[in-house]
Amino acid sequence: MFEVLSHLQLQHYWWFIISLLGSLLVFLMFVQGGQTMIYTLGKNKTERSMIVNSLGRKWEFTFTTLVTFGGAFFASFPLFYSTSFGGAYWVWMLILFCFIIQAISYEYRSKPNNVFGPRTYEVFLFINGALGTILIGTAVGTFFNGAEFSVGKQNVANIFTTVDVTISRWETPAHGLEAVLNFHNVALGLSVFFLARILAVLYFMNNIDDENIFRRSKKQLLYNTIPFLVFFLYFVIRLLIMEGFAYDPKEGIVSMESYKYLNNFLAMPLVLVIFLAGVVLVLYGIIKSLLKTYTKGIWLTGIGTVLTVLGLFMVAGYNNTPFYPSNFDLQSSLTIQNASSSEYTLTVMSYVSLFVPFVLAYIYYAWSAINKKKIDADEMSDGEHHY
Amino acid sequence: MVENFDYSLIDWSRAQFALTAMYHWLFVPLTLGLGFIMAFMETIYYKTGNPEWKKLTKFWMKLFGINFAIGVATGLILEFEFGTNWSNYSWFVGDIFGAPLAIEGILAFFLESTFVAVMFFGWKKVSKKFHLVSTWLVAFGANLSALWILVANAWMQLPAGMTFNPETARNEMTNFWDVFLSPMAVNKFLHTISSSFVLGAIFVIGISAWFLLKKREVVFAKRSILVAGVFGLISSIFTILVGDISGQLVAKNQPMKFAAIEGLYKGQKNAGLIAIGMFSTQNPEEARKNVKDFAFKIEIPNMLSYLAYRDFEAFVPGIEDIIEGSYEYTDKSGKKVTALSANEKIRRGRKAIRALSNYKIAKDNKDEAAMASARKVLDENFQYFGYGYFNDPNRLIPNVPLTFYSFHLMVLLGFYFVLFFIVILILLYKRRLDGNKLWLRVSIITMPLAYLASMFGWVTAEMGRQPWVIQDLMPTMAAVSRLDAGSVELTFWLFAVLFTALLIAEIRIMTKQVKIGPKEGGR
Numbered sequence: 001m002f003e004v005l006s007h008l009q010l011q012h013y014w015w016f017i018i019s020l021l022g023s024l025l026v027f028l029m030f031v032q033g034g035q036t037m038i039y040t041l042g043k044n045k046t047e048r049s050m051i052v053n054s055l056g057r058k059w060e061f062t063f064t065t066l067v068t069f070g071g072a073f074f075a076s077f078p079l080f081y082s083t084s085f086g087g088a089y090w091v092w093m094l095i096l097f098c099f100i101i102q103a104i105s106y107e108y109r110s111k112p113n114n115v116f117g118p119r120t121y122e123v124f125l126f127i128n129g130a131l132g133t134i135l136i137g138t139a140v141g142t143f144f145n146g147a148e149f150s151v152g153k154q155n156v157a158n159i160f161t162t163v164d165v166t167i168s169r170w171e172t173p174a175h176g177l178e179a180v181l182n183f184h185n186v187a188l189g190l191s192v193f194f195l196a197r198i199l200a201v202l203y204f205m206n207n208i209d210d211e212n213i214f215r216r217s218k219k220q221l222l223y224n225t226i227p228f229l230v231f232f233l234y235f236v237i238r239l240l241i242m243e244g245f246a247y248d249p250k251e252g253i254v255s256m257e258s259y260k261y262l263n264n265f266l267a268m269p270l271v272l273v274i275f276l277a278g279v280v281l282v283l284y285g286i287i288k289s290l291l292k293t294y295t296k297g298i299w300l301t302g303i304g305t306v307l308t309v310l311g312l313f314m315v316a317g318y319n320n321t322p323f324y325p326s327n328f329d330l331q332s333s334l335t336i337q338n339a340s341s342s343e344y345t346l347t348v349m350s351y352v353s354l355f356v357p358f359v360l361a362y363i364y365y366a367w368s369a370i371n372k373k374k375i376d377a378d379e380m381s382d383g384e385h386h387y
Numbered sequence: 388m389v390e391n392f393d394y395s396l397i398d399w400s401r402a403q404f405a406l407t408a409m410y411h412w413l414f415v416p417l418t419l420g421l422g423f424i425m426a427f428m429e430t431i432y433y434k435t436g437n438p439e440w441k442k443l444t445k446f447w448m449k450l451f452g453i454n455f456a457i458g459v460a461t462g463l464i465l466e467f468e469f470g471t472n473w474s475n476y477s478w479f480v481g482d483i484f485g486a487p488l489a490i491e492g493i494l495a496f497f498l499e500s501t502f503v504a505v506m507f508f509g510w511k512k513v514s515k516k517f518h519l520v521s522t523w524l525v526a527f528g529a530n531l532s533a534l535w536i537l538v539a540n541a542w543m544q545l546p547a548g549m550t551f552n553p554e555t556a557r558n559e560m561t562n563f564w565d566v567f568l569s570p571m572a573v574n575k576f577l578h579t580i581s582s583s584f585v586l587g588a589i590f591v592i593g594i595s596a597w598f599l600l601k602k603r604e605v606v607f608a609k610r611s612i613l614v615a616g617v618f619g620l621i622s623s624i625f626t627i628l629v630g631d632i633s634g635q636l637v638a639k640n641q642p643m644k645f646a647a648i649e650g651l652y653k654g655q656k657n658a659g660l661i662a663i664g665m666f667s668t669q670n671p672e673e674a675r676k677n678v679k680d681f682a683f684k685i686e687i688p689n690m691l692s693y694l695a696y697r698d699f700e701a702f703v704p705g706i707e708d709i710i711e712g713s714y715e716y717t718d719k720s721g722k723k724v725t726a727l728s729a730n731e732k733i734r735r736g737r738k739a740i741r742a743l744s745n746y747k748i749a750k751d752n753k754d755e756a757a758m759a760s761a762r763k764v765l766d767e768n769f770q771y772f773g774y775g776y777f778n779d780p781n782r783l784i785p786n787v788p789l790t791f792y793s794f795h796l797m798v799l800l801g802f803y804f805v806l807f808f809i810v811i812l813i814l815l816y817k818r819r820l821d822g823n824k825l826w827l828r829v830s831i832i833t834m835p836l837a838y839l840a841s842m843f844g845w846v847t848a849e850m851g852r853q854p855w856v857i858q859d860l861m862p863t864m865a866a867v868s869r870l871d872a873g874s875v876e877l878t879f880w881l882f883a884v885l886f887t888a889l890l891i892a893e894i895r896i897m898t899k900q901v902k903i904g905p906k907e908g909g910r
Binding site: 061064066067068070071072074075076081084087089097099101103107108111112113157159160165167168173175342348352353356359362366372373384385 | 474475493496513870
């Protein structure tokens, strides 16, 4: 079935899968957003307990999606994996530290004898929620603004001329942290952060049966929407008017092109529609939740988030655009062609990707089985397993 | 060349990977083993409806959850470390190695994380049957994830199902089934999971023995010991059987590792197996070659030849033979051939690397004839590609004492575990376990031994294959990311502090939960 596809078509298919995983990850980062609001929304122990338990039943999905996103990127575009992770070392290490401390916090926070006290684990959750989202957003910003690396695939044969056999080289000592010097990157990071908080309050409004938390969530929805819109609009407007990186498939040359990302949207109307539909759904979910007593905003804004991020990923990688451009050496920029796995591996992996709908189906089935009833104060004291 | 590599960077990168992998491995085997033990217990509850079995299941599940969380935390870094610290590796073999990692995420991690939520939170929300299925799926999912990462690891030890593409300067997969079903992969999976079952069983017996010593939860403890004892005995015998096959595979595919495991420097026919041995102090003159003599040893005649080749008279090459070559052996295709010397392999490796370099030059000059000629030389010599990075053949020798002791301690402990399970089950059957303080204490002491045995296994596998990150094709030093050693040193210490702190929390939470015992709810 996938054998009939050309290598280029498989590369496009796999960029779509990566984009989809990335956009699902951003949606699922409502868990991170919620972790930054435990004390804002929960004013007593029971309320905080409801919030933590509500998030605690979902955090593993975000975490697993992050791991799968990494694994899928490795399998489909290994040159990105080796160049970005090995080069932007400090950014990725910080992101990983943020997630390591999250993974134990739910289970250990309320257990007796947890050595560091519940507050420490709550601080871990806060760090993961704030720094994790901002850093991931900022790192993805470099997909549009470029990073400082060079690539020489044949360097492994360098032993006769030089000692350096490294294929991917980072060319700044900050090893990725320099991305924060570009405000456009940071604006995307902050957009992700505030969006995660918006999604979190919409999720709480849907998942927790408590009037006080609902009321406070609604207030926070407004407070977070304003900065989100400021940073997101800045990011999008600047994206549309800035110079972008373009790849000439015939000559194999990368060059700068004015209005590249705007041109990408115009050249791919379907992507434009996906992106605009996403933005509209995000806003519609927020507005409807603000104006009415509406609990399903998480689905509207959630689906909107997936579509918006999907659109952004697709303009980053399709239409002959290097998805990971190099400012240091334009010709080292990574495209879906030069960074991908072989045709055979992509074909094998495409068969594996057929399992994704099956996975989504059982996740939905299991979720609906344990979420039949909303979390409430009574459930926090019923003697069953809680965080 | 090799002398000019930044060894400080390489050593810190290796230390960091070893540190994070070993921390991760403190938690994984218990997840693999305890998962099935819980599933057995819940199945008995499902069949009998006896609430005592539910209580039993929930207690072990509670400990499983504490262990699972830290396993997830420490596992995250390992996946990304291939990119962050071994970037050359990630491109050179990413086309093959990335696939199992992605499959692990899609097929196994989601299964685990979805049903672990049902397992913990679903007791009152889903039917008994659905809950039981969820527990089984968690156990199955954990072992499925082990399968894929072990397939990846086995491929590093025995590369298969790929070809080198000079256009992209990397290895590319040509046959997924050769990667997935390689004998090394199948064997490694079976040996690793069955040894993890042993660890899970010993963990359950150890904690149950503590209850018996304290004269608490007697029925609970005996039931737990029964389930774990039977499971452990079967698993420990199976571990030894597949371990034996593993020995043959290593002898055939990684002769240097095999020689290091046995501390065998001079090859011989009718080679004896050293059951127990200790190296004498290092001989300074021979230190360069890493040679050690034995201060004492107990040897079983002819047994090494038999274990390696199923022939008591077979010649087993020693470290010096492998360096010097000229001995006869049967190659992977079954043909009798004469072994090349290490120097000859280095020469051929350089030829391959030079050919790759020439290929690029020819391509830049659009000289197709030169490209074809370089390609031919490359293909002919590619199996020695990694040797080209070395000057000194002695660098091809792993750390012999470390490999030898790790292996022998693992094996001795493996046989001890079989004996341990037999004794425990007999005492339980004869109703003489409760008052038997000696064996109850032995059960508790055996818990750390199970962890040690598991670690020794990995040290043998990973230290024994040095200096290779991919056997014969890529040395560890050529796989590393270009970072400054100080950065990696800093992250090493950050991980060391963070993981140690988390481990202390984990142990204290776990011991508290054990002391609370099964009567409490799921706090």
